[in-house]
Amino acid sequence: MRVVFIASEGVPFSKSGGLADVVGALPKELKRQGIDISVVLPKHRGMPQDLEQSLQLRQSFSVHLGWRQQYCGIETTNYQGIDFCLIDNEYYFGREGLYGYDDDAERYAFFSKAVLDALPLIGLQPDIIHLHDWQTGIVSALLKASHTGNPFYRNTKTVFTVHNLKYQGIFPKTILTDMLNLSWDFFTADGLEFYDNVNFMKAGLAYSHKLTTVSPTYAQEIQYPFFGEGLDGFLRKRKNDLVGIVNGIDYEKYNPRNDPHIFQSFGVDSLQNKVDNKLRLQDELGLPVEGRVPMIGIISRLVSQKGLDLVAHILDDILSQDVQMVVLGTGDGYYEDMFRIKASQYPTKLSANIRFDNTLAHRIYAGADLFLMPSLFEPCGLSQLIAMRYGCLPIVRETGGLNDTVRSYNSETGEGHGFSFTNYNAHDMLYTINRALELFRSDQRIWTGICKKAMLMDFSWKNSAQEYIKLYAGLLDA
Numbered sequence: 001m002r003v004v005f006i007a008s009e010g011v012p013f014s015k016s017g018g019l020a021d022v023v024g025a026l027p028k029e030l031k032r033q034g035i036d037i038s039v040v041l042p043k044h045r046g047m048p049q050d051l052e053q054s055l056q057l058r059q060s061f062s063v064h065l066g067w068r069q070q071y072c073g074i075e076t077t078n079y080q081g082i083d084f085c086l087i088d089n090e091y092y093f094g095r096e097g098l099y100g101y102d103d104d105a106e107r108y109a110f111f112s113k114a115v116l117d118a119l120p121l122i123g124l125q126p127d128i129i130h131l132h133d134w135q136t137g138i139v140s141a142l143l144k145a146s147h148t149g150n151p152f153y154r155n156t157k158t159v160f161t162v163h164n165l166k167y168q169g170i171f172p173k174t175i176l177t178d179m180l181n182l183s184w185d186f187f188t189a190d191g192l193e194f195y196d197n198v199n200f201m202k203a204g205l206a207y208s209h210k211l212t213t214v215s216p217t218y219a220q221e222i223q224y225p226f227f228g229e230g231l232d233g234f235l236r237k238r239k240n241d242l243v244g245i246v247n248g249i250d251y252e253k254y255n256p257r258n259d260p261h262i263f264q265s266f267g268v269d270s271l272q273n274k275v276d277n278k279l280r281l282q283d284e285l286g287l288p289v290e291g292r293v294p295m296i297g298i299i300s301r302l303v304s305q306k307g308l309d310l311v312a313h314i315l316d317d318i319l320s321q322d323v324q325m326v327v328l329g330t331g332d333g334y335y336e337d338m339f340r341i342k343a344s345q346y347p348t349k350l351s352a353n354i355r356f357d358n359t360l361a362h363r364i365y366a367g368a369d370l371f372l373m374p375s376l377f378e379p380c381g382l383s384q385l386i387a388m389r390y391g392c393l394p395i396v397r398e399t400g401g402l403n404d405t406v407r408s409y410n411s412e413t414g415e416g417h418g419f420s421f422t423n424y425n426a427h428d429m430l431y432t433i434n435r436a437l438e439l440f441r442s443d444q445r446i447w448t449g450i451c452k453k454a455m456l457m458d459f460s461w462k463n464s465a466q467e468y469i470k471l472y473a474g475l476l477d478a
Contacts, residue, residue, distance in 0.1 A: 001472060004126040006115055008108065008135035009098055013084065014044040016098045017301075018247070019133055019163045022214075026084050026468070027249040029461035033469060038124055042111050043086040051077065053215045056192070057084060059121045059358060062219075063114045066178045072114045075120055085112045085122065090254060099135075105171035105357045108135045109179040109198065116142055124280050128472045131160045134169035137204025138180065140194060144207050145182050157475040159468075160203070162210035164379050166230045166305070167221050168198030177384045194421045195231070197229045201223040205234060209475055211242040212468075214380035215401030219244030227377055245468060246404050247380040248461035254386050261362035266391075268455045271448060274366065274391055281367035285351040287324055296433070297368030297392060299361050299383055301338070302331030302354075307374030307397060312338055313426035318433060319346045328362050365390040370436055375422075375428050379401050384418070388454035394418040395432055405459065409439070409450055417454040 009015055011024030027037045043055075055075040062069045074090035087093075092107045102106065116139065119126065131139055140158050147153040171196050175198055176182050187193045192203050206210060213219045221227040222237045226337040235242060257267045257273075266273035275291045282289045287354035296318070300306045311336075318325065319342065323423070327339050339352035348418060365371070371394045380401030384394040388406075396402040398420050409416035421432040 001034075001123065001126050001469075003030065003038075003128045003130055003472060004119065004124060005037065005039040005130050005132065006018040006136045006139060007039070007041060007132040008111070009044070010039055010041050010084075012079070013047045013086065013147060014098060015042055017109075017199065018380070021250070021382060022163070022247055023132060025248070025253075026081075027145075027463055028080060028250075029248070029465040030468065031081060033462075033465055035469060035472075038083040038085060040085045040087065040115050040118070042107075043073075043088040044098055045096065047095045051079065054079075056083075057088075058214070059118070061117065061121065063110055064115060064181070065110050065113060065287060066181065066418050068071055068179075070110055072110075073461055074118045076122070085118065085124065087111055087118065089114075104169070105175050105198075105200075106179055107140060109175065110140055112136060112138045113180075114149055115139060116153075116162050116167060120150075125152055126156050127476055129156055129158050130468075131158060131208065133161070134167060134201040134204070136160075137169065137200040137202070138209075139209035141203040141206075142180070143181060143184055143395065145186065146359065156211075157472075158208040159210045159212060159475070160204035160472065162205075162213040162222070164377070165201070165213075165231065166377075168194075168202070168229065168231075170194060170197050171200070173198050202234065205231065205238065207477045209241070211235075211238060212471070213244050214240070215404045216244035217377045217403045218400040221377070221400060241472065243467075245464050245471075246401055247382060247385075248381055248464045249385045249461050251389075251460045254362075255340045256366055256390050259362055260364065261359045262366040263363065264365075264366075268391075268452050271391055271451060271455075274451075274458070275362065276421065277367040278369070281326070282324070282365050283361070285326060285353075286347075287326075287351055288348050293322055294367045294370065294437050295326060296370045296372050296395075297387070298325070298329070298372050299364055300329045300373070302329045302335035304332070305376050305378075306331075307376055307424075307429075308335045308338075310374050310424070310426040310429050311372070314430040316432075317430055318351045321437065323437060324349055324351075326351045326353070326368060328355070328357060328360055328364060330354055330356060330385045339464075362468070365392050368392045368435075370419075371396055371438055372433070373397075373401060373402065375399060376424060378455065381405070385459040388417060388457055388459065391451040391455050393450060393454055395419050395429075395436055397424060398422045411439075414449075417457060419448060 009020040264276040343352035378400040406418040408420040
């Protein structure tokens with residue numbers, strides 16, 4: 001079985017969010033389980049120099065994009081046993097950042113067309129093309145329109161994964177003929193049309209053979225208006241082809257036993273060493289060095305989706321207690337300023353780090369006692385999985401992948417490996433935070449047991465990869 005991943009970003013070549021982590025980690029596990037896997041990405045600016053130097057130009061050709069003819073280079077390398085193919089065009093991808101440009105429709109129309117033209121040129125014939133998020137959704141429509149009769153793709157099946165339905169790639173309908181060379185037959189309610197625009201995400205949902213999203217709960221949620229972002233009715237029509245498979249994390253990258261970023265290695269059998277990470281993190285961030293003070297970590301995009309409006313309501317209530325909070329991330333100016341201001345008001349209790357810092361992220365996971373993630377919606381979430389790997393207990397709202405991966409501690413039965421609340425309500429969240437803080441202060445024996453339980457949970461890619469392989473096999477047997 002030969003599978004080709006097509007995505008707009010992937011670690012370590014490019015990254016703007018969790019999609020890149022998935023595209024970087026899942027193929028390694030698929031290969032371990034016997035799948036012939038390759039990954040195709042745009043050649044974005046800013047990849048590590050050693051990777052760029054390892055690339056070899058295999059082919060170059062022109063891509064027809066409406067009236068345009070654009071250069072495309074196919075460059076390949078092997079990284080950690082996985083073959084990567086990078087689509088090179090300096091005009092489209094030699095920019096700072098990955099998205100948010102006025103010509104994103106043209107950029108990812110080019111990428112989608114280039115991929116389908118490139119694979120035959122390098123002899124990479126897929127049984128399964130696995131597409132990821134809106135930037136690649138149009139590939140399914142292009143396959144149906146112009147490649148169905150091509151012997152190279154005749155037996156190819158497509159899987160489309162929704163990583164976050166909120167971002168859909170919606171553009172004026174003129175691109176249908178101006179860039180995509182698709183007939184107006186595709187501009188229908190069952191096709192690309194979305195409120196008189198073209199929707200790249202909907203293209204993937206409409207024309208791929210199977211649909212997945214990144215947790216079972218999110219697969220159900222997006223079939224309802226609140227989470228469906230205008231596509232809930234369409235998703236209900238395709239519910240029999242939709243499955244939720246929870247993401248995993250890279251257990252080699254996130255391993256407290258040998259993580260080079262943290263101050264002191266530890267494991268489930270040496271959990272007492274975790275406190276050394278807290279003490280040295282406190283010192284690094286200028287907080288009082290005190291191991292008995294509970295520390296809450298937040299590593300997040302600072303946007304409303306992440307539940308930060310709830311945090312804003314009760315932040316003073318939290319910081320009035322004997323507690324420390326460490327925040328890392330960037331996002332909306334309102335939330336950035338909120339954390340900066342509160343850090344100046346509570347300098348011994350709140351450290352606001354308004355930036356991206358991978359080393360500091362690892363140190364927060366290793367040093368914090370609790371990890372706060374009260375999202376309004378969360379397709380899967382990776383941070384809560386990483387936190388548990390480091391014995392940092394998550395406090396989450398019961399939505400999407402948070403609901404599928406965190407079981408709230410039950411004092412009666414002893415079950416559970418985190419803390420959760422149901423309603424999107426600041427005082428419900430505060431009650432849950434206080435419940436966790438009280439347990440930390442009152443019974444370290446029970447607390448340590450919950451931490452060990454969290455660390456022993458298996459959120460590696462092994463089980464999820466098996467589910468994807470089952471999905472692929474079912475498509476090929478159909």
